[in-house]
Amino acid sequence: MRIFGREPVVILALVSILLKLGAAYGLDVSADQQGSIMAVLSCLVAAATAVVLKTGAVYAALVNVGQAVLWLVMAFGMRMPAETQALWMLAIEGALALLVRRDVEAPVPLTRIEMKSPVAPQRPHGI
Numbered sequence: 001m002r003i004f005g006r007e008p009v010v011i012l013a014l015v016s017i018l019l020k021l022g023a024a025y026g027l028d029v030s031a032d033q034q035g036s037i038m039a040v041l042s043c044l045v046a047a048a049t050a051v052v053l054k055t056g057a058v059y060a061a062l063v064n065v066g067q068a069v070l071w072l073v074m075a076f077g078m079r080m081p082a083e084t085q086a087l088w089m090l091a092i093e094g095a096l097a098l099l100v101r102r103d104v105e106a107p108v109p110l111t112r113i114e115m116k117s118p119v120a121p122q123r124p125h126g127i
Contacts, residue, residue, distance in 0.1 A: 008045045015041060036068070036075035043068040059100045066092035 016038055023029045029037070047061035070088055074080065080088075 008048060012038075012041055012045055030075075033072075033075045036072040040065070040068040040072045059096055062096050062100065063089075063093055066096070 019027075019029065019034055019037060023034060043061065043065040047058065047065050050057040050061040067089065070085060070092075074085075
């Protein structure tokens with residue numbers, strides 16, 4: 001996967017350097033805020049990679065993006081109790097479960113019990 005002809009990790013490193021240089025030369029961003037920005041960007045790169053590589057890890061990557069965004073919002077001054085944070089994450093995970101998880105298939109072959117139905121009539125062997 002390439003963006004502007006470069007690997008996303010290289011672009012992420014450039015953004016990190018520019019963010020640190022900006023903070024050194026007057027950009028009003030604390031160390032916590034810088035860390036939070038980079039965490040969100042890292043999670044976005046991971047999610048994009050999971051989508052492109054079709055690893056089946058999209059759900060986990062997007063949940064991590066949700067957590068990172070929540071952390072970023074709090075790093076920039078929003079205050080919320082742990083219970084509210086947990087409810088937001090529950091909402092994010094629930095929405096992702098509806099949107100993404102329906103397409104996931106286990107990477108193992110079907111077992112014998114999965115090939116039979118307790119309610120469907122069984123066909124005789126050899127037919």
